[in-house]
Amino acid sequence: MQAVIVAGGLGTRLRPLTFNRPKALVPLLNRPQILHILDRLPKSVDEVFVAVNYLYERVRDALHDAPLGRTVEVVEEPNPLGTAGAVKRLGDRLEGTFAVYNGDVIDSLSFSDFLAFHRKRRALATVALHEVEDPSPFGVVGMDGTRITRFVEKPAAQEAPSHLVNAGRYLFEPEVLDEIPADVPVSMEREVFPKLATKGLHGYPFTGYWSDAGTLSGYLASMSILLANGGAGVGPRAKVGRAKVDGAVLIPDDCVASGRIGPNVVMGPRCRVDDGTVSNSTMLEGAAIEAGGVVRGSVIGEDSTVGPGAVVEDSIVGDGARVGSGRRVIRERMA
Numbered sequence: 001m002q003a004v005i006v007a008g009g010l011g012t013r014l015r016p017l018t019f020n021r022p023k024a025l026v027p028l029l030n031r032p033q034i035l036h037i038l039d040r041l042p043k044s045v046d047e048v049f050v051a052v053n054y055l056y057e058r059v060r061d062a063l064h065d066a067p068l069g070r071t072v073e074v075v076e077e078p079n080p081l082g083t084a085g086a087v088k089r090l091g092d093r094l095e096g097t098f099a100v101y102n103g104d105v106i107d108s109l110s111f112s113d114f115l116a117f118h119r120k121r122r123a124l125a126t127v128a129l130h131e132v133e134d135p136s137p138f139g140v141v142g143m144d145g146t147r148i149t150r151f152v153e154k155p156a157a158q159e160a161p162s163h164l165v166n167a168g169r170y171l172f173e174p175e176v177l178d179e180i181p182a183d184v185p186v187s188m189e190r191e192v193f194p195k196l197a198t199k200g201l202h203g204y205p206f207t208g209y210w211s212d213a214g215t216l217s218g219y220l221a222s223m224s225i226l227l228a229n230g231g232a233g234v235g236p237r238a239k240v241g242r243a244k245v246d247g248a249v250l251i252p253d254d255c256v257a258s259g260r261i262g263p264n265v266v267m268g269p270r271c272r273v274d275d276g277t278v279s280n281s282t283m284l285e286g287a288a289i290e291a292g293g294v295v296r297g298s299v300i301g302e303d304s305t306v307g308p309g310a311v312v313e314d315s316i317v318g319d320g321a322r323v324g325s326g327r328r329v330i331r332e333r334m335a
């Protein structure tokens with residue numbers, strides 16, 4: 001069976017990290033995040049196309065070197081064609097029922113249950129759904145039984161038809177391709193799904209975990225989920241003897257830490273915390289927190305340093321940056 005992963009977005013909500021890396025390669029637990037998605041696809045999905053526009057070569061090279069155990073082809077999309085246009089472009093290469101996955105979502109969806117549901121309903125298309133408290137940043141559905149009767153992308157809070165949102169995982173019959181115009185940008189969510197809602201679009205709600213890692217809060221939620229589901233660990237040669245480590249953390253061998261680490265902290269290779277405090281955050285490769293530095297709810301970019309006594313909260317610090325001694329980088333929370 002085949003799958004298309006749409007991974008061509010600019011990743012604007014993860015800037016500055018995505019100024020110099022595609023969103024698919026933003027490290028999550030020290031691996032390009034798209035690898036977590038490929039991991040969860042069963043072996044029966046033996047051919048995967050990854051449709052990329054922005055920084056295509058980077059994704060191609062990264063996946064070329066990864067041991068993936070199946071055919072994965074990174075396909076260049078010269079101009080962004082939108083989430084449906086990207087799939088339409090691959091139409092000639094797709095046969096039979098196929099899957100389409102957003103490239104930035106971490107989940108515990110059972111592919112086999114999803115497929116069994118799709119087949120049982122004889123659906124034209126099935127969208128996996130997850131219940132969330134605030135549906136407005138997502139695609140939201142109205143249902144009649146298992147049929148999706150309305151699909152509204154990013155509705156205003158009071159206009160959301162339910163709390164069930166598009167999880168970014170679809171199963172399609174080939175006829176879905178007939179509903180997508182060729183060679184022009186087309187949005188699956190704004191153009192195709194509303195049209196399919198009258199033609200056999202089904203919804204498959206699933207429980208378990210789900211998170212869109214394409215925003216800072218979603219990224220950190222995805223990090224915590226993966227830490228809680230087998231991703232935590234401290235390398236036997238990591239120098240953490242002088243640190244107070246609390247809750248789920250991932251600290252590889254070549255890290256040195258003292259101070260307070262955790263809960264929910266991922267340190268990349270060669271990271272250093274020197275008597276600092278870090279919680280609910282990821283430090284990318286080579287990042288450092290110096291004496292008395294505090295990092296909460298943030299991502300610290302590659303080879304960046306949080307200086308002595310500096311505080312970083314709810315923020316993304318880009319690569320190669322230095323937060324000067326005593327500085328405060330705190331994103332204002334929206335009310």
Ligand code: GDD
Nearest residue numbers: 006007008009051080081082086102103104138139166212
């Ligand atoms: N190839 C390609 N071309 N991929 C694209 C393009 C494009 O033009 N535009 C976006 N993508 C990819 C992104 O890289 C991402 O993997 C996926 O399509 C979804 O785009 P996002 O930009 O992350 O969308 P979103 O998070 O705001 O909303 C989407 O995901 C939600 C679930 O996480 C929608 O599908 C919502 O309906 C859904 O609820």
Ligand code: MG
Nearest residue numbers: 104212213214
């Ligand atoms: Mg997204």
